[in-house]
Amino acid sequence: MTTGGDGGPAARERTYRDTPVRRMLAFARNTWRGLTSMRVALILLFLLALAAFPGAVLPQRMVDDSAVSRYIDDYGWWGRLLDRLQFFDVYGSVWFSAIYLLLLVSLVGCLVPRSAEYVRSMRAKPVLTPRNLARMPHHRAGELRADPDSVIARAHDRLARWRRVERTEQDGARTISAERGYLRETGNLVFHFALLGLIIAFAVGHMYKYEGQVIVHADGSEFCNSGIYAFDTFNAGLNVDGTGLTPFCVRVNDFEADYLPNGQPDNYRADIEYQSGDDLRDGTWRPYDLQVNHPLRTEGDRVYLLGHGFAPEFTVTFPDGQQRTKATQWRPNDQVTLLSDGATKFDPPGVTDAAERRSSQIAITGLFAPTAHFNGKILTSSAPDLEDPAVAVDVMRGDLGIDSGYGQSIFEIDEKMVEQDRLERVARENLRVGEEIELDDGTRISFDGVQRWASLQVSHDPTQGWVLAFAIVMLVGLAASLIVKRRRLWIRVSPSGDGGAGSLVHVGGLARTDQAGYGEEFTRLAADLLEDTGGERDARNGSERNRS
Amino acid sequence: MPVNATLSQLSDWSYGSAAAIYLLAMILFLVEQAFGRKGREAAERAGAGRDGSAVAAAGGGEPPEGPASTTASTAATMAASAAESRRRGRAERFGSMGVAVMVLGMLLHLAALVFRGWSTGRAPWGNMYEFLMVLCFAAVVTWLVVISRHAVRHLSVFVLLPVVLLLFLGGTLLYSTAVPVQPALQSYWLVIHVSTVAAASGVFLVPGVASVLYLFHSAHQRDPARFASLVRRLPSKEQLDRVAYRVTVFAFPVFTFGVIAGAIWAESAWGRFWGWDPKETVAFITWVIYAAYLHARATAGWRGDRAAMINIAGFAVVVFNLFFINLVVAGLHSYAQVD
Numbered sequence: 084m085t086t087g088g089d090g091g092p093a094a095r096e097r098t099y100r101d102t103p104v105r106r107m108l109a110f111a112r113n114t115w116r117g118l119t120s121m122r123v124a125l126i127l128l129f130l131l132a133l134a135a136f137p138g139a140v141l142p143q144r145m146v147d148d149s150a151v152s153r154y155i156d157d158y159g160w161w162g163r164l165l166d167r168l169q170f171f172d173v174y175g176s177v178w179f180s181a182i183y184l185l186l187l188v189s190l191v192g193c194l195v196p197r198s199a200e201y202v203r204s205m206r207a208k209p210v211l212t213p214r215n216l217a218r219m220p221h222h223r224a225g226e227l228r229a230d231p232d233s234v235i236a237r238a239h240d241r242l243a244r245w246r247r248v249e250r251t252e253q254d255g256a257r258t259i260s261a262e263r264g265y266l267r268e269t270g271n272l273v274f275h276f277a278l279l280g281l282i283i284a285f286a287v288g289h290m291y292k293y294e295g296q297v298i299v300h301a302d303g304s305e306f307c308n309s310g311i312y313a314f315d316t317f318n319a320g321l322n323v324d325g326t327g328l329t330p331f332c333v334r335v336n337d338f339e340a341d342y343l344p345n346g347q348p349d350n351y352r353a354d355i356e357y358q359s360g361d362d363l364r365d366g367t368w369r370p371y372d373l374q375v376n377h378p379l380r381t382e383g384d385r386v387y388l389l390g391h392g393f394a395p396e397f398t399v400t401f402p403d404g405q406q407r408t409k410a411t412q413w414r415p416n417d418q419v420t421l422l423s424d425g426a427t428k429f430d431p432p433g434v435t436d437a438a439e440r441r442s443s444q445i446a447i448t449g450l451f452a453p454t455a456h457f458n459g460k461i462l463t464s465s466a467p468d469l470e471d472p473a474v475a476v477d478v479m480r481g482d483l484g485i486d487s488g489y490g491q492s493i494f495e496i497d498e499k500m501v502e503q504d505r506l507e508r509v510a511r512e513n514l515r516v517g518e519e520i521e522l523d524d525g526t527r528i529s530f531d532g533v534q535r536w537a538s539l540q541v542s543h544d545p546t547q548g549w550v551l552a553f554a555i556v557m558l559v560g561l562a563a564s565l566i567v568k569r570r571r572l573w574i575r576v577s578p579s580g581d582g583g584a585g586s587l588v589h590v591g592g593l594a595r596t597d598q599a600g601y602g603e604e605f606t607r608l609a610a611d612l613l614e615d616t617g618g619e620r621d622a623r624n625g626s627e628r629n630r631s
Numbered sequence: 632m633p634v635n636a637t638l639s640q641l642s643d644w645s646y647g648s649a650a651a652i653y654l655l656a657m658i659l660f661l662v663e664q665a666f667g668r669k670g671r672e673a674a675e676r677a678g679a680g681r682d683g684s685a686v687a688a689a690g691g692g693e694p695p696e697g698p699a700s701t702t703a704s705t706a707a708t709m710a711a712s713a714a715e716s717r718r719r720g721r722a723e724r725f726g727s728m729g730v731a732v733m734v735l736g737m738l739l740h741l742a743a744l745v746f747r748g749w750s751t752g753r754a755p756w757g758n759m760y761e762f763l764m765v766l767c768f769a770a771v772v773t774w775l776v777v778i779s780r781h782a783v784r785h786l787s788v789f790v791l792l793p794v795v796l797l798l799f800l801g802g803t804l805l806y807s808t809a810v811p812v813q814p815a816l817q818s819y820w821l822v823i824h825v826s827t828v829a830a831a832s833g834v835f836l837v838p839g840v841a842s843v844l845y846l847f848h849s850a851h852q853r854d855p856a857r858f859a860s861l862v863r864r865l866p867s868k869e870q871l872d873r874v875a876y877r878v879t880v881f882a883f884p885v886f887t888f889g890v891i892a893g894a895i896w897a898e899s900a901w902g903r904f905w906g907w908d909p910k911e912t913v914a915f916i917t918w919v920i921y922a923a924y925l926h927a928r929a930t931a932g933w934r935g936d937r938a939a940m941i942n943i944a945g946f947a948v949v950v951f952n953l954f955f956i957n958l959v960v961a962g963l964h965s966y967a968q969v970d
């Protein structure tokens with residue numbers, strides 16, 4: 084403020100009126116200044132690290148929804164409180180977003196003035212040579228027989244790759260100011276801009292990406308990426324409504340899994356065919372060997388092999404002789420042995436009366452083991468490979484509740500139907516392939532064999548290429564900004580000796596960033612600059628001078 | 632590919648011997664640390680000439696033709712006298728023996744890695760035991776490079792202590808027999824991603840240790856009664872800070888690269904390049920903390936103690952990621968294979 088002590092309150096009033104608008108402006112200005120200061124950026128970085136932390140130790144909805152439900156059930160009010168505070172959606176939470184948005188603003192606010200400053204400094208000439216070079220962290224001096232002109236000329240040669248400017252001082256001394264390592268600041272700015280780009284591309288990707296999972300039987304079954312309904316589960320960004328998915332189809336012909344003797348999986352592969360683009364019109368199928376780590380990339384989308392499992396095949400022969408065969412996928416409930424559970428459901432054929440139908444539906448539910456091992460009558464699996472498959476099943480008859488209008492899991496029967504006695508267990512048996520059960524009404528159920536299924540994921544993320552590009556640019560910028568050293572060198576040459584034929588030379592150096600490491604380079608440079616290349620005559624003069 | 636049992640046995644033996652030899656090196660360094668104060672100070676003075684202000688000493692013994700600046704000649708004599716006293720100090724000799732022994736340990740350590748990789752026919756960093764082996768190896772190599780450039784050899788005990796501790800934990804609690812890796816890990820990205828992340832993590836150990844020592848120094852300055860005997864044997868704060876900074880600045884881009892490589896791999900193995908899996912999350916946190924460290928060193932009021940604390944926090948998070956996330960939290964990275 085400029086007001087002196089002599090002006091009365093009225094005078095002060097005139098020069099600085101404390102209106103609400105001004106106060107708000109001042110507040111905005113101070114907030115902006117604060118936000119774009121290094122200190123605040125630093126604090127925001129900390130907060131970001133801190134805020135990301137709960138996501139590493141608490142289950143997250145976007146990663147594992149059921150783990151979150153379990154956690155909330157286990158921890159009661161504490162779990163519900165955490166849920167209310169968005170601790171199970173950390174990366175979409177209000178507080179996490181707030182921090183990273185503030186950091187983004189701070190980054191922009193920091194980059195704009197720094198870019199302007201950068202342009203200015205790229206145009207500016209290296210600074211004046213300090214009066215006393217002996218005070219610089221690096222300094223060498225010497226007296227040469229060569230005359231100042233040739234020393235200066237040689238210095239220009241030696242410093243060819245430095246940005247430099249030559250000046251003549253009042254007393255006739257000639258100086259060169261040289262500076263090098265501008266790439267450091269360039270790299271730093273490139274790094275921060277690329278970081279900005281990366282964050283934006285990442286955020287945009289989140290709006291437009293989707294992921295869908297689907298189970299496909301490995302018997303030549305097909306799946307088409309035609310809409311959300313084609314998937315078992317589908318997760319999408321806010322701007323995806325499920326229409327306009329890239330059309331393509333995949334057919335799974337076979338699935339193979341290799342295991343080591345100890346049961347550890349060694350390789351999974353699905354033999355698939357696919358069609359996309361023009362192939363859809365002319366019906367061409369192209370083969371592809373789909374493996375873990377080796378997704379199918381087509382039309383900007385990717386298809387992954389996520390997992391696999393078994394579908395036991397059952398045939399029900401109804402009392403009237405009609406047969407129905409089904410292989411419904413069962414889900415592995417042990418990832419090591421692939422012991423699976425599930426429910427294969429049948430409608431009696433040819434029954435039109437709804438009530439009668441609802442009393443004679445059949446479900447086969449229980450466990451499936453690819454390599455059976457019996458503890459007494461209890462079935463477990465001793466290995467994931469399909470060596471000796473067996474099932475331990477309950478056969479349920481009655482109303483499956485499929486017509487109730489509620490969707491139900493394909494892996495389970497509706498337990499409510501059992502509780503209400505509308506679905507009843509009519510047999511419990513262990514079966515190997517080829518064995519069968521006969522029910523009281525003459526219905527026969529046989530375990531025919533096993534099919535495999537593969538679970539596929541379709542992923543779509545239009546900005547991931549951008550994210551990668553920004554990441555690479557960021558890395559390059561970072562390397563430049565950390566490796567390159569900004570450094571200055573000055574040389575002052577004044578005439579010396581008889582009639583000014585020789586030169587008195589001072590060389591000074593200063594590393595503008597980290598000091599370490601400049602030493603060797605400076606020593607080398609200074610030694611070159613101080614090397615005496617004077618001619619014969621000069622040499623004689625020189626020795627005379629040394630003697631005196 | 633079947634595992635070659637002889638080679639994996641050789642690997643285990645090399646591992647054990649390496650750890651034992653590091654222990655021996657530690658004892659030698661401890662002798663130097665305890666009795667070698669005089670020699671150390673001399674070495675420090677010479678070291679200041681190497682990367683500090685009296686640059687000319689590094690320019691070689693040959694004096695310039697013309698009348699050289701006085702700093703150059705004094706530094707040269709200083710270096711000469713330092714070399715002399717170094718030759719004399721008996722404790723110093725223990726120190727140089729320690730380095731030789733440490734190099735031997737490093738070679739055995741390397742052999743353990745090579746045999747492990749050879750026996751399984753894959754890169755030897757597929758589970759937690761192997762990861763830890765690579766991490767410690769990187770820390771040892773980093774330290775050997777650091778002591779060749781900075782006069783901090785007598786601090787080797789402080790670096791070897793955590794290394795030996797980690798190797799011990801790895802060899803006992805986390806040990807797993809040599810086996811091939813599962814399908815998700817069968818990718819050349821295993822080689823690129825895991826090696827860079829493990830190496831960077833190991834390199835981060837060195838600045839972490841330097842920063843801890845830095846804080847002891849500061850505590851002593853605030854209250855001279857505290858840690859006096861320890862701090863008497865430490866190099867200057869500037870020296871510690873410089874070691875911490877230079878090593879961090881090397882490790883940070885390597886770590887960044889490792890994380891990016893991990894994201895590229897995740898894109899082809901798990902169907903997305905980033906999914907906030909616990910391990911990814913903690914890698915992100917580590918990255919942000921080291922970025923904060925670099926900013927702190929460029930911000931008034933944050934240099935010194937605070938920067939050192941941030942650096943320590945960075946390494947603490949690396950260790951947390953290794954132990955807690957692998958052993959306690961389940962995630963996609965559950966390849967630790969600890970029985």
Ligand code: HEM
Nearest residue numbers: 119120121124186189190193271275564565922925926929
């Ligand atoms: C998303 C947040 C940010 C991240 C992850 C980040 C990361 C980094 C990294 C890794 C460096 C090291 C490069 C080097 O030392 O040259 C750096 C340097 C730097 N950053 Fe940032 N930065 C962020 C935001 C900001 C903001 C908001 C500002 C301005 C207030 C800023 C100003 C600087 C400056 C001036 C340097 C150079 C420091 C030096 O010379 O060592 N950064 N940043």
